[in-house]
Amino acid sequence: MKNASVYLFLLLLAFGGDRLIAALMGRQVGASGIRYSRLYRGEAGAALLLVGNSRGLAFYQPAIEAETGKTTFNLSYNGMPADLANTLLQDYLEQYPPPEKILIEITLCDRLNDALIAGFLPYSTYSGRLDSLIAARQPTAWTAGKVSHLYRYNSEIYQRALYYSHRADTDWLLDRVISQQLSEEAGSHRYDVLEPAQHDYLLAQLREMIAAARGAGSQVELLINPYFPGFAAQVDHLDMLKRNVESATGLKVRDYRDALADPTAFGDLMHPNKKGAAEYIAILEKDGVLSPAASY
Numbered sequence: 001m002k003n004a005s006v007y008l009f010l011l012l013l014a015f016g017g018d019r020l021i022a023a024l025m026g027r028q029v030g031a032s033g034i035r036y037s038r039l040y041r042g043e044a045g046a047a048l049l050l051v052g053n054s055r056g057l058a059f060y061q062p063a064i065e066a067e068t069g070k071t072t073f074n075l076s077y078n079g080m081p082a083d084l085a086n087t088l089l090q091d092y093l094e095q096y097p098p099p100e101k102i103l104i105e106i107t108l109c110d111r112l113n114d115a116l117i118a119g120f121l122p123y124s125t126y127s128g129r130l131d132s133l134i135a136a137r138q139p140t141a142w143t144a145g146k147v148s149h150l151y152r153y154n155s156e157i158y159q160r161a162l163y164y165s166h167r168a169d170t171d172w173l174l175d176r177v178i179s180q181q182l183s184e185e186a187g188s189h190r191y192d193v194l195e196p197a198q199h200d201y202l203l204a205q206l207r208e209m210i211a212a213a214r215g216a217g218s219q220v221e222l223l224i225n226p227y228f229p230g231f232a233a234q235v236d237h238l239d240m241l242k243r244n245v246e247s248a249t250g251l252k253v254r255d256y257r258d259a260l261a262d263p264t265a266f267g268d269l270m271h272p273n274k275k276g277a278a279e280y281i282a283i284l285e286k287d288g289v290l291s292p293a294a295s296y
Helices: 004-030 035-041 054-058 062-067 081-093 114-119 129-139 139-147 149-154 154-164 179-183 196-216 238-249 274-286
Strands: 047-052 070-074 103-105 220-224 253-255
Touching: 004 035, 004 149, 004 154, 035 070, 035 081, 035 154, 047 062, 047 081, 054 103, 062 070, 062 129, 062 274, 081 114, 081 129, 081 196, 081 253, 114 129, 114 154, 129 139, 139 149, 196 220, 196 238, 220 238, 238 253
Parallel strands: 047 070, 047 103, 103 220, 220 253
Antiparallel strands: none
């Protein structure tokens, strides 16, 4: 009987500790300057909404705002799949006035990333839509997060939220020049942007994003952002992805895969650096994808 009381006390102590520490960690996330905390805190309203995986970070906010005089918000994250992007976009449109224009980088349709979806558990209490996506795609992680609230913070998302505790992440982009070795070895690297088993599902998620955006009154632009000079030829199925996206959505994809010819404009084979992103944004404005504010 005495042992049972001790075990009960320890169980209650563990339960209480889990809830208390998780609540403190949740407050850290809620106050962070990372984009998703700002999204659910009501601080994400913008004229231009930017969406993608890590390649969507080339929609470099400081450069766009300097070129156009318009406010921006970027939902992009490393490895973000279309279903997660769709969920976050729907949450955005539900909470804010519709953006004037939404730019979507289509390689977010290249693959699933259920591990990243589970990483968004810290935000599941802010969004029923996000909570449902996690439950559907990662039921074990979702259940673990219900049993132990501390488990929700066992992710890169939480660590990045801490990193941006005291500042916004609007300048999040590679700030380095690709190494000479990687530049010279570019011809030996390949990348595939099509996952056949999940392709229709991901295209359907993109269609939902576009329908929601247009239904809210926003213009939508679909783009392929730049690759390192010559590397796009080694990205398998990129042309097929472009064709399938255009067929599924009825929208033309603006193809900038080879828009930047300067190797020093890249941080690696897949991503422009800040210098390259600024050059890319200038091209988008020249082509009319971006336009200056009326009074700018």
